[in-house]
Amino acid sequence: xxxxxxxxxxxxxxxxxxxxxxxxxxxxxxxxxxxxxMYMVTAFFFFVVGGLEAxxxxxxxxxxxxxVLDPQTYNEIFTMHGTTMIFLFVMPMFTGLGNYxxxxxxxxxxxxxxxxxxxxxxxxxxxxxxxxSSFLFxxxxxxxxxxxxxLTECGVQGVNCIPxxxxxxMDFWALGVLLLGISSVAGALNFVVTIFKLRAPGMTINRMxxxxxxxxxxSFLLLFALPSLTxxxxxxxxxxxxxxxxxxxxxxGDPLLWQHLFWSFGHPxxxxxxxxxxxxxxxxxxxFSRKPIFGYTFVAWSGVAIGFLSFTVWAHxxxxxxxxxxxxxxxxTSTTLIAIPTAVKIFNWLATIYGGKLSFKTPMLFALGFVAxxxxxxxxxxxxxxxxxxxxxxxxxxxxxxxxxxxxxxxVFAIFAAIFxxxxxxxxxxxxxxLGQIQFWLMLIGVNVxxxxxxxxxxxxxxxxxxxxxxxxxxxxxxxxxxxxxxxxAAAILVFLFNFVASLRQGQPAGGDPWDAxxxxxxxTSPPEPYNFKTIPVVRSRRPFYDKKNPETADWKVAVH
Amino acid sequence: xxxxYREGIPALEQVHDEGGRSLGWWGMMFFIASEALIFANLxxxxxxxxxxxxxxxxxxxxxxWYPLINTVILLGSSAPIHYIAAKGIEKGSxxxxxxxxxxxxxxxAIFLGGQVYEYSSLISEGFTPQSQLFGSAFFTLTGxxxxxxxxxxIFLLIVFVRALNGHFTKERHFAFQAGEMYxxxxxxxxIFVFSIVYLLPLLRG
Numbered sequence: 199x200x201x202x203x204x205x206x207x208x209x210x211x212x213x214x215x216x217x218x219x220x221x222x223x224x225x226x227x228x229x230x231x232x233x234x235x236m237y238m239v240t241a242f243f244f245f246v247v248g249g250l251e252a253x254x255x256x257x258x259x260x261x262x263x264x265x266v267l268d269p270q271t272y273n274e275i276f277t278m279h280g281t282t283m284i285f286l287f288v289m290p291m292f293t294g295l296g297n298y299x300x301x302x303x304x305x306x307x308x309x310x311x312x313x314x315x316x317x318x319x320x321x322x323x324x325x326x327x328x329x330x331s332s333f334l335f336x337x338x339x340x341x342x343x344x345x346x347x348x349l350t351e352c353g354v355q356g357v358n359c360i361p362x363x364x365x366x367x368m369d370f371w372a373l374g375v376l377l378l379g380i381s382s383v384a385g386a387l388n389f390v391v392t393i394f395k396l397r398a399p400g401m402t403i404n405r406m407x408x409x410x411x412x413x414x415x416x417s418f419l420l421l422f423a424l425p426s427l428t429x430x431x432x433x434x435x436x437x438x439x440x441x442x443x444x445x446x447x448x449x450x451g452d453p454l455l456w457q458h459l460f461w462s463f464g465h466p467x468x469x470x471x472x473x474x475x476x477x478x479x480x481x482x483x484x485x486f487s488r489k490p491i492f493g494y495t496f497v498a499w500s501g502v503a504i505g506f507l508s509f510t511v512w513a514h515x516x517x518x519x520x521x522x523x524x525x526x527x528x529x530x531t532s533t534t535l536i537a538i539p540t541a542v543k544i545f546n547w548l549a550t551i552y553g554g555k556l557s558f559k560t561p562m563l564f565a566l567g568f569v570a571x572x573x574x575x576x577x578x579x580x581x582x583x584x585x586x587x588x589x590x591x592x593x594x595x596x597x598x599x600x601x602x603x604x605x606x607x608x609x610v611f612a613i614f615a616a617i618f619x620x621x622x623x624x625x626x627x628x629x630x631x632x633l634g635q636i637q638f639w640l641m642l643i644g645v646n647v648x649x650x651x652x653x654x655x656x657x658x659x660x661x662x663x664x665x666x667x668x669x670x671x672x673x674x675x676x677x678x679x680x681x682x683x684x685x686x687x688a689a690a691i692l693v694f695l696f697n698f699v700a701s702l703r704q705g706q707p708a709g710g711d712p713w714d715a716x717x718x719x720x721x722x723t724s725p726p727e728p729y730n731f732k733t734i735p736v737v738r739s740r741r742p743f744y745d746k747k748n749p750e751t752a753d754w755k756v757a758v759h
Numbered sequence: 760x761x762x763x764y765r766e767g768i769p770a771l772e773q774v775h776d777e778g779g780r781s782l783g784w785w786g787m788m789f790f791i792a793s794e795a796l797i798f799a800n801l802x803x804x805x806x807x808x809x810x811x812x813x814x815x816x817x818x819x820x821x822x823x824w825y826p827l828i829n830t831v832i833l834l835g836s837s838a839p840i841h842y843i844a845a846k847g848i849e850k851g852s853x854x855x856x857x858x859x860x861x862x863x864x865x866x867x868a869i870f871l872g873g874q875v876y877e878y879s880s881l882i883s884e885g886f887t888p889q890s891q892l893f894g895s896a897f898f899t900l901t902g903x904x905x906x907x908x909x910x911x912x913i914f915l916l917i918v919f920v921r922a923l924n925g926h927f928t929k930e931r932h933f934a935f936q937a938g939e940m941y942x943x944x945x946x947x948x949x950i951f952v953f954s955i956v957y958l959l960p961l962l963r964g
Binding site: 310311314383386387388390391394395396421422424425426428429430432433436440441442443444449450451452455458459462 | 782785786789790792793794796797799800801804807808811812888889891892894895896898899903
């Protein structure tokens with residue numbers, strides 16, 4: 199008879215899989231929230247890189263006859279500044295924000311294609327590193343962010359190289375933007391399918407938050423505009439390496455073909471960079487005004503109108519190249535037309551604030567700053583649409599002033615509004631309010647000190663992209679002032695970085711709903727569980743979470759407006 | 760606010776239409792739409808350059824019959840993948856899936872071989888991407904299409920191997936469906952490319 203003994207079994211110590219370790223969880227994740235955060239952190243890293251490049255530019259231009267950078271390095275720095283800020287900062291930042299916020303806002307558990315989503319992120323990271331690695335090979339792109347042929351035609355083969363010396367600098371650029379384009383198309387089709395197919399019950403198109411609307415329009419712009427860049431840079435690579443003649447006048451080719459192809463991507467691209475910002479501001483202003491957005495339908499459909507119009511305005515970048523008069527008239531008209539849906543938005547935002555119980559928290563400050571700065575950028579943009587005026591200031595600092603008011607005063611302010619607004623959702627902690635206010639005022643002052651004098655410099659005839667200037671042209675004081683402004687902006691960013699690290703470590707706990715917000719992403723824990731919602735919410739209005747909290751005054755009971 | 764609000768409590772409509780197309784189908788459609796626009800841009804570039812040169816010298820040194828036969832083969836290749844393979848797997852027939860795929864792959868490969876032959880004879884006549892602007896435009900546009908045929912063939916070959924291993928069922932065969940969508944796209948694009956590159960010079964006379 200065997201006595202029963204307790205058999206000591208070896209303890210079940212299973213080797214942790216890589217995907218279960220902390221690092222592995224991030225590297226292998228397909229969760230839209232983790233991917234969104236990785237996008238944003240990566241984008242911010244490249245923002246710092248592009249910002250340092252901007253500081254180098256401003257240091258070089260602070261005084262006449264600057265000696266900080268030699269001409270070739272200067273070309274590389276301004277090219278990489280533009281390319282980095284557009285392709286590696288603003289675009290991935292908005293993709294990241296959309297990734298995090300859109301599925302939560304529409305009550306979905308994830309994006310439609312989680313693995314494609316991760317693929318898009320990794321391509322951005324390595325595409326970005328590929329572009330920046332060009333500095334290590336002393337071959338950073340040097341043809342400007344719009345890479346005008348035939349200046350960029352000279353490849354290593356030596357074909358088409360009169361008189362420039364062969365180099366691989368622009369190959370980095372062309373291949374880099376091709377890679378990033380793949381990522382953007384993958385991301386965009388993912389957003390479109392997610393928004394069309396994965397909305398919670400009751401979340402009709404007409405109840406979607408406006409940030410979702412703008413992400414949808416942006417995604418369509420990406421799908422239909424990026425192919426132009428793909429074609430353009432593909433032909434550029436063929437010219438450089440195979441010796442084809444697309445952009446060469448000497449062989450009946452046409453340098454203007456590059457400009458047409460590039461700008462038929464490039465102008466929709468401008469709206470790709472600003473429409474998500476419109477969406478952010480349309481979310482933040484109502485919450486901090488304690489009112490629903492004024493004229494929801496107009497805000498949404500003016501975004502769609504801008505999307506369509508953005509494909510009809512590209513040649514306003516080319517007024518000075520000698521287009522036929524009819525073409526100039528057409529593109530001047532379509533460009534001024536686009537001011538109408540944009541102004542519709544501005545007035546709707548003002549009406550949203552009007553009569554509201556405003557609370558000037560940092561997200562609200564940045565959103566208001568956005569409206570003011572973007573308005574300036576919009577107005578000098580309309581000025582540039584007037585052909586004779588454009589002749590005078592084209593390729594001058596006036597254009598630099600315009601695009602920085604739109605992209606820095608516009609997109610970057612909206613990005614900070616979004617970071618301050620959604621940081622508690624992503625981390626469960628609030629960013630420090632006091633530091634946020636300091637950062638806002640530094641940035642507002644810095645932006646205007648840096649970019650406003652550029653209008654005047656442009657009118658005084660200072661061309662863009664010159665690496666230095668003579669002391670007797672009357673440009674000295676304003677250039678010095680701009681450099682001071684650039685460092686004020688840098689100080690603001692340092693304040694933010696400190697705030698970010700400090701608040702992450704010991705920020706005030708946020709709770710699920712620190713802003714008494716309106717939309718579904720706040721109707722769950724902060725940060726949310728991987729599955730987002732325990733039960734998929736049922737939506738009955740445009741402010742589902744607000745109405746759930748205030749059922750007696752819900753939108754479906756009280757007719758507003 | 761909106762009309763729906765004023766008309767009282769809105770209905771709680773179900774957005775997820777279970778009978779509709781799959782997510783993958785929609786994703787593939789938007790991907791193909793974006794790809795199609797690359798072709799649209801290349802075709803626009805082709806026509807832009809052709810018109811600026813007044814069409815002078817924009818015709819091939821060779822006869823049209825060979826590419827015409829090739830075109831018939833490529834367009835024909837869309838038939839077996841749809842009428843034999845797709846209709847077959849919808850009824851659960853593995854045999855029809857495999858044979859339909861095989862027929863399409865063979866026809867696609869013949870087209871590609873024909874294109875290689877056409878290229879080599881053109882190049883031997885001194886007509887190259889470098890010889891003149893039309894050469895650049897011709898080889899780029901048809902070559903970009905050839906690249907898509909190649910990708911489509913690789914796509915279908917992977918699907919074919921998976922079909923041999925019995926990966927697809929009546930209910931679950933999205934990879935096959937995506938491959939079929941891509942192949943039809945490559946075929947339809949060829950109609951535009953062929954018309955512009957080969958037929959347009961005939962119209963100009």
